[in-house]
Amino acid sequence: MKVDGKHFRSIWRDGDGWSVGAIDQRRLPHEFVIAKLTSCEDAAVAIRDMLVRGAPLIGATAAYGMALAMREDPSDAGLKRAFDTLIVARPTAINLKWALDEMRAALAPIDPVERAAAAYARADEIVEQDVEINRGIAASGLALIEAIVARKKPGETVNVLTHCNAGWLATVDWGTATAPIYLAHERGIKIHVWVDETRPRNQGASLTAWELGHHGVPHTVIPDNTGGHLMQHGMVDLAIVGTDRVAANGDVCNKIGTYLKALAARDNDVPFYVALPSPTIDFAVDDGIRDIPIEQRSGAEVTDMTGRTADGRLETVRIVPEGSPVANYAFDVTPARLVTGLITERGVLRPDRASLAAAFPERIAAVVE
Ligand code: MRU
Numbered sequence: 462m463k464v465d466g467k468h469f470r471s472i473w474r475d476g477d478g479w480s481v482g483a484i485d486q487r488r489l490p491h492e493f494v495i496a497k498l499t500s501c502e503d504a505a506v507a508i509r510d511m512l513v514r515g516a517p518l519i520g521a522t523a524a525y526g527m528a529l530a531m532r533e534d535p536s537d538a539g540l541k542r543a544f545d546t547l548i549v550a551r552p553t554a555i556n557l558k559w560a561l562d563e564m565r566a567a568l569a570p571i572d573p574v575e576r577a578a579a580a581y582a583r584a585d586e587i588v589e590q591d592v593e594i595n596r597g598i599a600a601s602g603l604a605l606i607e608a609i610v611a612r613k614k615p616g617e618t619v620n621v622l623t624h625c626n627a628g629w630l631a632t633v634d635w636g637t638a639t640a641p642i643y644l645a646h647e648r649g650i651k652i653h654v655w656v657d658e659t660r661p662r663n664q665g666a667s668l669t670a671w672e673l674g675h676h677g678v679p680h681t682v683i684p685d686n687t688g689g690h691l692m693q694h695g696m697v698d699l700a701i702v703g704t705d706r707v708a709a710n711g712d713v714c715n716k717i718g719t720y721l722k723a724l725a726a727r728d729n730d731v732p733f734y735v736a737l738p739s740p741t742i743d744f745a746v747d748d749g750i751r752d753i754p755i756e757q758r759s760g761a762e763v764t765d766m767t768g769r770t771a772d773g774r775l776e777t778v779r780i781v782p783e784g785s786p787v788a789n790y791a792f793d794v795t796p797a798r799l800v801t802g803l804i805t806e807r808g809v810l811r812p813d814r815a816s817l818a819a820a821f822p823e824r825i826a827a828v829v830e
Contacts, residue, residue, distance in 0.1 A: 515631020627703020712749025
């Protein structure tokens with residue numbers, strides 16, 4: 462997607478052929494800074510410190526992390542060390558494990574002298590596959606948006622509500638929740654996005670708003686607790702969110718606050734869709750609410766806010782009384798019964814075990830092996 466009129470991806474192999482470039486998302490929306498990753502440790506830190514974030518991008522970064530590791534030490538011990546370093550970088554996004562499993566399966570059987578080249582080749586494939594998958598999600602989701610246009614007066618604006626950032630910055634390109642939005646915009650459909658600010662880290666306000674703005678998609682940032690009111694007054698045609706992990710039963714783990722939006726949507730008959738690439742499905746987890754561990758992040762994300770002052774400085778200020786305890790659950794799980802449909806690269810699916818299994822039999826087979 463576009464930044465100042467120029468096409469960008471969130472991660473790429475640099476011109477030197479081996480190092481990896483990535484947009485430093487910690488600096489957005491105030492500064493556009495490109496980071497250079499030159500080692501497996503750099504990739505692990507980028508994931509851990511949220512220089513990159515979003516489930517698909519975490520997977521892509523881990524794949525390049527494995528490639529960087531194979532340059533340094535392609536031995537069996539080096540392969541194991543790289544896997545072990547990266548797998549613990551963040552806990553929720555299952556795409557991290559998916560990408561690392563893919564890399565290990567490609568590299569373990571081959572001669573160590575061939576591993577570096579093979580690792581870059583497989584990582585490049587994973588990155589390209591992410592873009593292709595998101596194009597598929599765009600096409601699946603576009604049909605939903607077109608149906609709404611047909612139902613409303615043609616030519617009227619379609620209002621989509623989204624939570625957190627499941628845009629191109631959270632993937633390699635296009636995004637998941639935003640993919641149908643970008644495609645609809647490209648096709649000339651009038652579309653407007655309600656962007657939840659997404660406390661505590663504000664991925665909506667700082668990332669989704671930034672990328673939609675740069676790509677020219679009309680949007681409005683709203684405090685997190687606004688969605689219910691908008692839905693009650695017919696101001697949301699559909700909600701589309703992303704996800705970090707979908708359990709085999711269709712339960713959806715996503716950024717904290719997603720569940721409340723799904724409840725509000727159900728109460729107001731607003732369709733609530735989740736966009737996901739197939740690597741986000743975790744067939745090893747039967748029941749999302751019971752079995753997906755919820756990442757708890759630093760209390761500083763709740764107590765402190767960073768922003769730009771009127772004279773252009775970046776400053777962090779405390780907004781909670783000294784000594785007040787805080788809790789920072791980073792994700793929640795929306796039960797499948799509140800999800801209207803799962804927008805995937807293989808169509809819009811019912812959020813249940815049978816539909817997921819029928820659409821992605823090869824992923825089930827991989828779990829059973
Ligand atoms: O904690 P983050 O920023 O890594 O959160 C992950 C997300 O960006 C979201 O939960 C997102 O909506 C799903 S990933 C496409």
